Amino acid sequence: MIIILVGAPGSGKGTVAERIQNKYEFPIVSSGEILRNEMKQETAIGKQVLSYVSSGKLVPDRIITALIKQKISKHQHKCSVVLDGYPRNLNQSLALEDMTQTKQRVFYLDVPKDILKERLINRGRTDDTEKVIEQRFEVFLNETRPILDYYKRRDTLVRISGTSSDEIFRKIDALLSK
Ligand code: AP5
Ligand code: MG
Numbered sequence: 001m002i003i004i005l006v007g008a009p010g011s012g013k014g015t016v017a018e019r020i021q022n023k024y025e026f027p028i029v030s031s032g033e034i035l036r037n038e039m040k041q042e043t044a045i046g047k048q049v050l051s052y053v054s055s056g057k058l059v060p061d062r063i064i065t066a067l068i069k070q071k072i073s074k075h076q077h078k079c080s081v082v083l084d085g086y087p088r089n090l091n092q093s094l095a096l097e098d099m100t101q102t103k104q105r106v107f108y109l110d111v112p113k114d115i116l117k118e119r120l121i122n123r124g125r126t127d128d129t130e131k132v133i134e135q136r137f138e139v140f141l142n143e144t145r146p147i148l149d150y151y152k153r154r155d156t157l158v159r160i161s162g163t164s165s166d167e168i169f170r171k172i173d174a175l176l177s178k
Helices: 013-024 031-040 044-055 061-074 090-099 113-123 130-153 165-176
Strands: 002-007 028-030 081-084 104-110 157-161
Touching: 002 013, 002 130, 013 028, 013 081, 013 104, 013 165, 028 031, 028 061, 031 044, 031 061, 031 081, 044 061, 044 130, 061 090, 090 130, 104 130, 104 165, 113 130, 130 157, 157 165
Parallel strands: 002 081, 002 104, 028 081, 104 157
Antiparallel strands: none
16 A cells, blocks of 8 residues: 655644654655755755755756655555655556555645744754745645545545644554555
């Protein structure tokens, strides 16, 4: 099974992925972490993606898809994987289906925007400035939100609303342990 966490910036994708990993021991594949790692190590890919990540735009699909494919294939022997931050547009959703035919469950972490902004400002990652946060929200609305309709039609989407990651994890946990 592939557990896909979709949500606006700051909705807790990373936090909830860790909670799932702690309980179920499923490996996490996080697109943001992979990209930050490439940038930190100043690899060729890291250099290519820097301007996108630091301005809050999506990096080109072919770059992120190749990176995700590589990671997922490493975990093929595991029963489940948690995906944090991928797919983020329809093209990536289709690419993921090409990559693996494993059953998908999509959880949309729905958290009020005012809470999100406050969390990000307090965290202070280099892309957590007011201007870049706004850009990341825009990208979420315009490019990522459409995949929610796509998964809804395929009956794989569950909307999880809440304000604390405790509450959100509890709801997801209840569904996973069924
Ligand atoms: P990415 O790293 O995925 O950033 P994001 O989607 O903006 O999400 P965040 O990591 O900021 O938030 P989160 O939902 O993981 O929440 P978290 O648990 O961290 O992507 C960064 C960039 O990489 C993108 O802008 C893009 O350029 C590129 N990229 C990534 N994926 C891509 C893709 N597929 N295609 C193309 N480009 C891609 O929580 C946030 C903060 O809130 C933390 O400080 C946390 O401690 C705190 N917090 C969480 N839950 C709670 C709570 N309940 N109460 C209080 N604080 C909380
Ligand atoms: Mg994250």
